[in-house]
Amino acid sequence: MQNTINTILSEYSTIQFLEDTMYFWSPKNREIHYKKSASTEADVWKLLHEIGHALLNHERFRIDIELIHMEIAAWSKAKQIAKKYDIEILDNHIQDCLDTYRDWLYRRSICPNCMSTGLQDTASVYRCINCLNTWRVSASRTCRTYRKNQRAPVAGAL
Numbered sequence: 001m002q003n004t005i006n007t008i009l010s011e012y013s014t015i016q017f018l019e020d021t022m023y024f025w026s027p028k029n030r031e032i033h034y035k036k037s038a039s040t041e042a043d044v045w046k047l048l049h050e051i052g053h054a055l056l057n058h059e060r061f062r063i064d065i066e067l068i069h070m071e072i073a074a075w076s077k078a079k080q081i082a083k084k085y086d087i088e089i090l091d092n093h094i095q096d097c098l099d100t101y102r103d104w105l106y107r108r109s110i111c112p113n114c115m116s117t118g119l120q121d122t123a124s125v126y127r128c129i130n131c132l133n134t135w136r137v138s139a140s141r142t143c144r145t146y147r148k149n150q151r152a153p154v155a156g157a158l
């Protein structure tokens with residue numbers, strides 16, 4: 001696994017890679033944070049996913065739904081790159097990751113007043129079409145919580 005990761009890192013030398021305890025793409029600094037001591041196949045998938053964000057030049061998103069679209073695009077790019085290395089990224093893994101984002105989006109969009117699903121007006125305001133209530137949400141950020149290991153969200157990371 002480590003060999004594969006080293007090969008990938010050297011082939012994408014135009015991207016800045018930083019050792020960290022988790023995986024994410026930082027559009028602001030244009031760098032990928034990755035786990036140095038990666039050992040599982042899923043680690044390689046996550047690395048390829050972040051490379052997907054980098055190659056697609058993903059920036060910070062304005063409204064939440066854009067994030068889901070970027071996540072899907074980054075996974076499809078990751079699958080494409082994976083073929084080069086004879087790696088197959090399991091769809092289950094991708095769906096689990098996307099579900100995490102969908103759950104996060106769903107929680108933000110629920111009206112605190114009547115529990116209907118609201119619409120996002122701006123980056124930080126949702127509006128209920130049922131009771132016309134509006135509520136603020138934290139500035140758009142990527143939720144990094146994977147179901148199995150709950151982690152705090154990192155602002156501005158994808």
Ligand SMILES: [Zn+2]
Pocket residue numbers: 111112113114115116128129130131132133
């Ligand atoms: Zn409402």
Ligand SMILES: [Zn+2]
Pocket residue numbers: 049053070071074158
């Ligand atoms: Zn992502």
